[in-house]
Amino acid sequence: MADTAESGNKMASEGTKKDDPDLESTMEPLVLCKENEGGVHVEENALTKVCRLLKSKEFWKARFPCSYWIPEYRFSTFIGDTIAGTTTALTVIPQGIGYAPLAGLPLQYGLYASILPGFIYAVFGTTKELSVGPTAVNAIMSFNYAGSDAGKAATLALFTGIIEFIMGFLNLGFLLHFVSDPVITAFSSAVAIQVITSQIKGLFGIKYPARGFLNVWIGLFQNIKKTSLPDLGSGVVSILILFMIRKLKECKVCEGPDPNAMRAKVIKKIKWFLSISANCIIIIIEWVGVEETSIKEILDSRDPIQILQDLGTGLVMLPLVSLLQHLAIAKHYAGSKKMKASQEMSALGLIQIAGSFVGSMCVTASFGRSAVNASSGVKTPFGGVITGLIIILACAVLSTYLKYIPTSILSAVIIFSMFSTIDVNLLITLIKTKSIDLLPCLVTFLLGLFYSVESGLIIGTLIHSLLVVYLSTRLKVCVKDEDKFTIIQPDRELFYPSVDSLRSTLNEAAKRKMPILVDLSRSTYLDYSSSTTLIASIKSIEKSGTKVLLVLAEDQAQALGGPLTGLNFYYSVEDATLEIIA
Known part of the structure; x- marks a missing residue:
């Protein structure tokens, strides 16, 4: 069995690396130079470029990543995928059932949202560990925009998928880089606390009309006497049983004195299996029965465009949040390899589009399920197909037995799963290091907790972006006084907001009436405004009788061209220094 797993791992590794080009490398500029047979560079127009790409085998293989591992697929790999897919299904099923109420939908809709992702991701996905399906974040945001209307939830998923697919097709993944890790972490923590809050009423068995962090907790204390014991x-x-089962794998009871003995290995595997199946075990224990609801009842006959008008900013926020979660997990499992963001965005978009036709709410990758998938030894994305087949079986057999799962049990499962997503360590670290990231982190968290998670994410991202822009204008200028001249050297590229700092330093140095050497060798980029302002300052100083020598790269000098006429500019500090000494 060890040899089987080892050969499967080797095959999966080779299958991933073999002929696996960087997807972004296939998205070349539409106009480029290309050598003909005589070695002469000729320009290739856009239409010819597109036709050449469409004829390229690598272009199509990059868009169907399954073509890399299917030729190398073996029975041993199938066994590994089957084990991982089955194990992951034990996590997906209870989570899907638990997250459906967060979206205001009946329990079976959580299973419907878990059916297609595995099949589609196996064809278009690039990361074998990823497990796509409903998540608490997407569920609660779906409710915020679509309410308890299944038709609206499915329409929201449809248009979310269309937007994500278009973003992937246009290679817009770089836009998500503007959302920093502290903002994402604060957003996730705020959502986790919001989800826990939303389940408090179910845990206490109290019904009262309230939503939102403060309203729910105030209502709880006002209605505490109505608690169902x-x-x-x-x-x-x-919750206590879930905690004990999860900690079971850390306990060495019954393993014996030799950790390498067969007994110890078998006991460890059993403990691990129980720990990842904890949610499923709790729900099965409390399960009783339900009426069947046809999947055809999910989508109503209303015009999707009319629903679209009601969804508002959800059409922007759901794609953004889904992609942030998905790409963060894909990046984690990509390791040292470059994550193929555009293909992952397109794959998620296709999953959303297809899922909307079977009543799925918005889905994305889940860190918890992906971790289970990875630790189960998944070999290829085909493991998701196995998970999907088991969920189809669960829908067929168990859909008539869902209604009487106690609400308090579902609430307990969701509350327990959310505790692990609250990151307190990041906040402590930012406070200790007095990092400037603390401000956007706190704004995101507090707004997400007390107002809305979407507003927290947007405003936190804007604040962090403004801080980055502000810091980029805080140009550090090194001033060194030599015997016969002064050297002035900025530490980074020159952009128009920061050039005033350099101009002030130049004017101050000009008061010494010694030659000034301005070294721009570290400034690999000068925008138009900063270059014209700098040149104007140099000419003004030279008119006052102070000689200014400018050192910049040859390509910079060529780009500036005419404005440098009449100035003393050089391509190295040594040449400028010799000129001053001479």
């Missing part, structure tokens, strides 16, 4: 008791016991 059986519901609260079963919920608390469930």
Whole structure:
């Protein structure tokens, strides 16, 4: 069995690396130079370029990543994928059932949202560990925009998928780089607390009209006397059981003195299996029965365009948040390899589009499920197909037995799963290091907690972007006084907001009435405004009788061209220094 797993791992590794070009390398500029047979450079127009790409085998293989691992697929790999897919299904099923109420939908809709992702991602996905399906973040945001209307939720998923696919097709993944890790972490923590808050009423068995962090907790204390003790008791016991089962794998009971013995290995595997199946175990214990609901009832006969008008900013926020989650997890598992962001965006978009026709809410990758998939030894994305087949079986067999799963048990499962996504360590680290990231992190978290998670994400990102722009204008200028001249050297590229700092330093140095050497060798880029302002300052100083020598790269001098006429400019500090000494 060890040899089988090892050969599967080797095949998967080779299958991933073999002939696997960087996807972004296939998205070349539409006009480029190309050598003909005589070695002469000729310009290739856009139409010819597109036709050449469409005829390229690598172009199509990059868009169907399954073509890399299918030729190398073996029975041993299938066994590994089957084990991983089955194990992951035990996590997907209870999570899907638990997240559906967060979106205001009946329990079976969580299973519907988990069916197609594995099949589609196996064809278009690039990361074998990823497990795509419903998540707490997407579920609660879907409710915020679509409410409990299944038709609106499916329409939201459809247009979310279209937007994500277009972003992937246009290679717009770089836009997500403007959302920093502290903002993402604060956003996730705020959502986790919001999700926990939304389940408090179910845990205590109390019904009262309230949504939002403050309203729910105020309502809880006002209605605390109406608490259902059986519901609260079963919920608390469930959380304790979940905690103990999860910690079971860290306990060495029954493993024996030799950790390498067969007994110890078998016991460890059993403990690990129980720990990742904890949610499923709790739900099965409390399961009773339900009426069947046809999947055809999910989508109503209303015009999707009319629903679209009601979704508003959800059409922007859901694609953004889904892609942030998905690409963060894909980047984590890509390791040292470059993540193929555009292909992942397109794959997620196709999953959303197809899923909307079977009543799926918005989905994305889940870190918890992906971790289970990876630790189960998945070999290729085909493991998701196995998961999907098991979920189809669960829908067929179990859909008539969902209604009587106690609400308190579902609340307990969701609350427990959310605790692990609250990151307190980041906040402590930012406070200790007095990092400037603390401000956008706190704004994102507090706005997300007390107002709305979407506003927190947008405003936190804008604040962090403004801070980055502000810091880029804080140009550090090194001033060194020599015997016969003064050297002035900025530490970075010159952009128009920062050139005033350099101009002030030049004017101050000019008061010494010694030659000034301005070294721009570290400034690899000068925008138009900064270059014209700098040149005007140099000419003004020279008119006052102070000689200024400018050192810049040859390509910079060629780009500036005419404005340098009449100035003393050189391509190296040594040449400029010799000129001053001479």
